[in-house]
Amino acid sequence: MTSDSRVIVKVKRLTPEAQLPRYEHPGDSGADVVAVTDYTLQPMQWFAVPTGLSAEVPMGFELQIRPRSGLALKHGVTILNTPGTVDAGYRGEIKVILLNLGSVAFQINKGQKIAQLVVAPVAWGKFEEVDELSSSQRGNGGFGSTGITYVEAGNEQS
Numbered sequence: 001m002t003s004d005s006r007v008i009v010k011v012k013r014l015t016p017e018a019q020l021p022r023y024e025h026p027g028d029s030g031a032d033v034v035a036v037t038d039y040t041l042q043p044m045q046w047f048a049v050p051t052g053l054s055a056e057v058p059m060g061f062e063l064q065i066r067p068r069s070g071l072a073l074k075h076g077v078t079i080l081n082t083p084g085t086v087d088a089g090y091r092g093e094i095k096v097i098l099l100n101l102g103s104v105a106f107q108i109n110k111g112q113k114i115a116q117l118v119v120a121p122v123a124w125g126k127f128e129e130v131d132e133l134s135s136s137q138r139g140n141g142g143f144g145s146t147g148i149t150y151v152e153a154g155n156e157q158s
Contacts, residue, residue, distance in 0.1 A: 007119050009063070010056035014093055017110060018052025021117045030066055030116025033096065039108045041100040046080045048095040049114055057088045057119075064118040065096055071114070076102030079115060088122075 011020055021031035036052035057063055065084030071077040080097040096115040100106045108114065138145070 007058060007061055009058070009061075009119060012054045012056075013052060014054055015050075015052035019111070021053070030118050032068075032113045033065075033094070033115050033117055034110075035096075035108050035112050035114050036110055037108070038110055041077070041098060041106045041108060043100055043103055043105065046097055046099040047108075048097050049108060051094045051096065051114075053094050054091055055086060055094060056091065057086055059088045060122055062087055062120055062122050063094070064120050065094070066116045066118055068113060068115060075106050076100065077106050083118070086117075 013020075015036050017036050019034050021033050023031050033051045033053065035049045037050055039047055039049065041047055055063060063086035065079060065082070065086065067078045067082055077098055077100050080099040084097065086094055094117075098108065098114060
């Protein structure tokens with residue numbers, strides 16, 4: 001970390017047109033990343049959009065790949081595995097799995113902002129096997145336990 005408490009993330013350009021992640025405004029939590037290829041994303045189609053970047057994330061941190069709200073609101077385009085994770089040990093190309101939930105094709109263009117990267121701390125758990133768990137008010141109430149109906153494998157539940 002630097003004297004201003006920012007985490008140093010080393011980034012390598014894999015292609016000449018790749019752009020380093022960039023914060024658009026002071027106080028932003030996400031740094032914008034852009035596409036390095038053109039692609040037409042059909043409705044209900046997803047595609048791993050290359051960014052032309054790889055990164056060295058420090059141990060104890062991850063990069064979270066998050067959707068851009070403007071793409072979601074205006075075009076119905078989001079990230080399939082949101083948030084995506086770039087682990088500290090990964091050195092391959094960062095790709096963004098965009099999903100078009102809209103009703104019309106969405107054109108991705110080189111240099112277009114497609115996602116945000118958020119540097120986040122990681123806590124590791126120590127998983128211990130036990131015979132019993134302590135009780136809680138919620139207990140084993142899961143999907144729909146608060147009275148909201150949901151559908152699981154084609155069966156409506158409440």
